[in-house]
Amino acid sequence: MLIIKNVQGTENALKTIDDLTLTQTLGAIDQLTFNFIDNSDNKVASELVMPRSIVTVPENNQQYMITTPTITPLGRHRQYAVTALHVGQTLHDRYIDKTLTKTQSLDACMKFITQGTKFAYEIHDKFSNYAFSEEFGNARGDDLLTTLASDFGFEYYFDNFKIHVYKTIGKDNSFLFVDGSNVSKITDTEDYSNFSTHIKGTGKTTDDSDGKKSSAITAEYTSPLSDKFGIIDADPVSDERFTTSASLKDYLKKQIKDYPEVQYTIEWADFSKNAKYHNLNDIKVGNSGYLKDRYGIDVSVRITELVYNPQSSTVTPQITFGNKLFNLTTWSKAITKANKDNSKFSNKFKQDLTALESISNSAYDSRLFGEVVGESEY
Structure with missing residues (x-):
């Protein structure tokens, strides 16, 4: 069941719905989708589907504004496919023309x-506090919130019309997924497209005596992995906030991606109260925990997206994980191990090849000199 209310305040219940799906993504507005037919159970409520109508999910008491209803004839009735965004999206309604x-x-x-x-x-x-190098404002409210999150370095989520601001959303050690126990498959995808090992930046500028501006603060950073991969430049940074080279360099270190961006997904998980590790599993976007499998994955990860049906425990949720914090030392060791393993394989291959050549030469010599090199069934 869902509760629907139009802008005049008239509300009614959608009693029978199908394919209810809530998508929660870190740093994005939650999205709700569902289907229903305007049969006798839903006839009155269906008439409330109009611009700016609000749908409330009783299970989480969150409100979602209808943005896209698709209506299709179905015999004597009509089928509705509805997309709604969390009411946090309405922060976009206001254009702030002050600064x-x-x-x-x-x-x-x-x-x-x-x-x-x-x-x-x-x-x-x-x-x-944050020093704005330019004016802050003259934009929509949601765009300015995104700008603040980047400038001040925070994460946020909406509880209906209340914005909660944290340095980092979520809790540590909130779940444990083990392949073969409460997970059937762990898949990891690595993205190297933004890989870089070197970056330059400029900070606060000052006026020269002749009235021209010149960069007074500069810094650059080179990753230790440049020894392995060479110099790969990231886009340079120019930010008037930084008044010392040291603070600018610390910022530059965070801007380059000298590691793969890793995303993990699980194919299936059991969240029932009788499931193994149930007491350890607190499944919320932003929470961190551990993934383990038999093939070497043993990592601390963070939930970045959760797709589920808030009204059904039988529908399998989809969970996407990202790196909680990439450990440069760990990856550097992995590179060294891969090189060593490859060297061992190469050496073994050479040894096997030498042994094979010896056997081949022995067999060839036996054909010339009649030596017995093995038993024959003939």
Whole structure:
């Protein structure tokens, strides 16, 4: 069952629905999809499907605004395929034509983008003030929130019309998935497309005596893995916030990707109360835990996407994991191990080839001199 309410406040229940799916992705607005037929159970509620209507899921008490209904004739009835986005999306409704400048606190910025809206916010961690090199504003509220998340370095999620801000969403050690126990298959996909080992940057600029601007603060960073892969340049960074080379260099270290971007997916998992490791498994976007299999995967990962039916425990959820924190030392050791293993394989191949040549030569000599080199069944 879902509750649907139009902009006038009229509400009714969709009693029979199909294919209810909630997609939650880290750093994105939640999406709800479902189907229903305007039969006797749903006739009145179907008439409430109109622009800006809100659907509430009783299981999580979250609200979703209908954005795309597709209506198809089905005999005497009509079938609805509905897509709705979390009401956090309505932060996009307001265009903020004012601006903030200079150094601001996160609290001041959040107040700036939520003032005059339904939205409230709560900042759960401490954040340093941020110095804007340009004006902050003249954009839609949701775009400004995304900008703040990047500038201040935070993550957030919506609880209906309340924005919760954390340095990092989720809890550690929240789940354990073991191949053959509560997972049937772990698949990992590695992306090397943004791989780089070197980056340059410029920070605060000052005016020369002749009135021209020149870069006063510069820094660059070279990854230790450049010894193995060579110099691969990332796009240079220019950011007026940095007034020292040291702070700029620390920032540059975080901008290059000298490791593969790894994404893990599981094909099946049992989340029932009787499942193995059930007490360890707290499945929420942002939570971190461990994946283990028989082929060498033993990693700390973070849930980046969860696709599930909030009203059914029998529908298999789909979970996508990403690196919680990539360990450069671990990967460097993996590279060294791969090189050693390859060297061992090469050496063994050479030894096997030498032995094979010896046997072949012995067999050839026996044909010339009549020596017995093995038993024959003839």
